[in-house]
Amino acid sequence: MIDKAFVLEAAKLAGLELDEAAVPGVIANLERIAEFARLLEQVPLVAEDEAAPVWRP
Secondary structure, three states, X not given: OOOHHHHHHHXXXXXXXXXXXXXXXXXHHXXXXXXXXXXXXXOOOOOOOOOOOOOOO
């Protein structure tokens, strides 16, 4: 769970000074990132799937 305590401890471990007013935004962004990760984890991969060295749209 991403909460205020997690954000403050992570910032401390990273050596970042984090204003209390920024905490809700950081929580929202981390939750958004976690949702993207959950979606990506649902994509099935096979042995032939490889990361491209350069992404081009």
